Amino acid sequence: MNFLKKTALTAAFSLAATSGFAETTLIHGEAGPNRGARAAALQWYADQVAERSAGDLKINIQWGGALFKSKAAMQAIGDGVADMGSVIAVYYPKDMAAYGIADLPVNNPDAWVGMRATDELMRSSAAIQNNLADRDLRYIGTWTTSQVNIGCKDTAIRSVADIAGKKVRGVGAYGKVMGEMGANLVSMSIYDAYQGLDTGLIDCSQGYSYAVSALKQAEVMTSYTMLDWGQVGGVGMFMNLDAYEGLSEEQRAVIDQTGMDMADEFGRLITKANADAIVSMKEQGVEVIELPAEERAKLVASGAKFLDQWVETATSDGLDGAALLEEYKGLIAKYTAERDANGYPWAKASN
Incomplete structure (x- = not known):
């Protein structure tokens, strides 16, 4: 972020603190329309942040590319055009290489497992956090196209x-x-x-x-x-780093925890939407085919070269691509085992 924007941001937070304002409003830029499962999950996030902070934090979502289009999101958020926003990794194959790991053809079609694995990797890796900080970004939460x-x-x-x-x-x-x-x-x-x-x-x-x-x-x-x-899972929420660091410790905790919990909410929404879509297809006479396991294995094997290419791209950006990929695969195994042992979190909540 440039000096003038940093100064303006610091002044805004200082004014809020000294003027006794009990509310901080964050502007979120979203290139998509206010409809569909992802939009519902984003609105859920905003509502939950307001509720969990007892009104201390509010998020004003600017829909439909009002602030910036998808291909300008990363730069716009880093420059402070918005406090936070939605970013699609595929538009930034080098700058968002770390997040692009969620787009790789690894052996995992489960939306919830993929989001949980991606979320933990993005939060736990100091190397990824430093890489994003170089771009004035802070990771907040993730979605997936499933x-x-x-x-x-x-x-x-x-x-x-x-x-x-x-x-x-x-x-x-x-x-x-x-x-x-x-x-x-x-x-x-x-x-x-x-x-x-x-x-x-x-x-x-x-x-x-x-x-x-x-x-x-x-x-x-x-x-x-x-x-x-x-799946393609490099679709998520990022925040301007200066805006994030300008929040109180309690506010940052709400932002982070709600972002983590969003994977469960979106997992619930997208899993139901996909299941309903399959039922609808069958009702319309579309033949739904399950690819045999041995044929699926051929696809997985053929995708290996693209994992190697990602490792090279990530490594060229100063990351240990091979180590991150192995860690990601391990997290997929971890959450697959958790799902198999305990079921999805929303299923447990409804029992």
Whole structure:
């Protein structure tokens, strides 16, 4: 943050303290609209911060890119355009390399497990925190797009061999793996996939179950294959470091703990949304296919090179990429075991 912005921020916090104001309002920039599961989780976060701080902290969410677009979020938050905001790691492959670990095609399709593993890594690693501090950022909490699957029209993916020759809209490294397996990758937004499938411009589109429902893509799909592979999880909340450090210790504790708890709330929302979407697809006549375990193993193996590439990128940014990746895999194993032993936290809360 530049000197003038730092001075203005310090003055604002000082004025609030000396004027007896009992409330601090933080501005959050969100490029997306106020609808959907992620928007609901963000609003939950804001409501919980106000409740847990007894009104001492409030978050004013600026929706729909009113302050900045997705591709400008990292710089805008670091520069103090907003106190905090939503950041998508894929737009910053080097600057947000540490957070990009959540986008890798590791062997984990579970949204809650992925968020918990990512959240603990981002909070516990001093190296990651220092890396973010160099960009005037503080990690607050994480979301995920959830597991990557693939829907097709007038064809189906029942095995890895079925990928060859298909015109596919891909997602990050997941799309690149399919490209190496013979798919013809088509650059296309998920929002254009409906028309792409309908017109035959693409045969298949990688995406997420809840998004298929939200975008009504089941209307133009005949099959939907559950890859049971991985997810895109580098989507989360970050705060301007100076704004964060300008809060009281009690306020920072509320910000951090609520961010940690958000993984449980969003896990609940996205798990239900995905399950409901699968039911809806079946009701509309879409064939839902479970990819056999031996075929899934081929996808996991083919994605290994992209893990190696991430290690190189992270290492070039001063991080120990190999060590972080092993730690992340260990955290995935930890939360997978916790889920298997105790179930999801929201299921326990409802019993």
